[in-house]
């Protein structure tokens with residue numbers, strides 16, 4: 311049994327950190343080519359970071375006992391934004407308890423009830439996309455995914471509170487872009503001052519709005535389909551309801567975990583489709599199976615979290631013939647697994663057909679991580695992607711508006727380098743064209 315860590319590059323930790331941060335995809339591919347797998351990343355100020363890529367090892371990782379690995383501890387940096395009750399930050403019993411409270415709200419069947427709302431918001435957004443000129447879709451997709459979360463998860467109706475939160479929430483999210491946000495000691499020192507002070511004031515404004523919303527909705531007690539309604543009716547094991555603070559923290563968690571991830575995944579979908587006219591043609595005419603296969607392939611080629619939540623070892627664990635001691639961080643190299651030619655032949659080709667013949671494998675398709683930490687919003691995100699891509703395929707032909715740019719890092723996710731810049735033209739058979747021709751026909755004098 312080997313106790314030594316897998317091989318690592320001899321480059322200083324600072325350079326490894328820069329490589330990992332600036333070129334998240336190319337750098338890990340280079341390490342795999344040089345060192346084989348698993349390998350160890352040495353990141354400045356962080357414990358050794360072991361990247362696993364063997365599906366059997368990943369299975370052991372994702373199914374390990376919760377007392378052995380702590381993903382929550384590694385996510386502590388998010389606490390100023392998501393709050394101390396967030397499911398993302400917790401481990402062991404407390405994690406399971408919050409997760410159980412949230413699961414029914416995000417269940418696939420429950421999500422179906424949000425379809426109408428998501429379709430309406432999508433149609434409205436797509437109506438505003440300009441035709442026949444280059445357009446960056448990523449910022450527009452960010453607006454759409456934000457709107458969908460605010461309406462379907464926070465349960466906000468149109469009105470001044472929605473307007474205020476739409477403006478304020480992204481401000482507290484961008485705090486995570488600042489290097490200060492990565493250092494908890496700096497956060498404490500800067501409390502009340504400068505950029506952190508402004509963040510604290512914005513967060514206080516947001517919290518006031520959210521607590522008022524939760525209070526009103528408790529009073530109303532009406533039946534609704536949004537996630538907030540489900541959280542209001544969820545109960546702990548002892549029958550007590552979730553506290554206002556718990557609900558606030560889980561709503562903001564859904565926003566942090568689900569807004570940028572879905573926007574970037576959709577951005578990558580458009581980036582890929584712009585270069586695959588034959589996939590677009592099939593999407594416009596084929597059924598849901600092909601649409602789902604396309605989404606699975608987009609998430610394989612570009613898992614926006616190139617690794618799921620890193621797991622901190624707190625009790626010795628054996629994986630793949632090696633023993634890992636407490637203090638080491640283990641993670642599944644999702645991007646690398648997705649581009650292993652032994653698992654996905656011709657892995658750099660964008661080919662939805664590969665998912666027509668077989669369903670995504672639990673330990674070989676990892677855009678949503680896995681095990682008891684698997685993304686809670688996976689059904690929500692997949693439904694949203696289905697609705698947006700179906701509506702877009704019916705309306706538009708998407709073309710590239712320039713050479714492909716390499717993916718960029720935004721906080722912990724990757725995003726299309728050129729903001730998903732494409733050119734849209736109207737699909738001849740699309741619903742708009744159909745509506746327009748119907749309108750045109752209506753204004754034509756009837757044929758004699």
Ligand code: HEM
Pocket residue numbers: 381397398399409463563564565567568569571572575613614615617618619620676677678679680681682683684685686687688690691
């Ligand atoms: C395409 C979009 C999305 C992707 C690619 C994605 C990906 C992920 C990944 C990789 C994890 C970590 C899983 C692990 O470590 O095993 C995660 C966790 C999580 N995601 Fe998502 N996510 C997406 C959308 C969403 C949405 C829309 C929501 C909520 C509305 C959401 C809520 C969460 C939550 C709450 C967790 C933490 C689960 C836990 O710790 O138990 N995600 N997501």
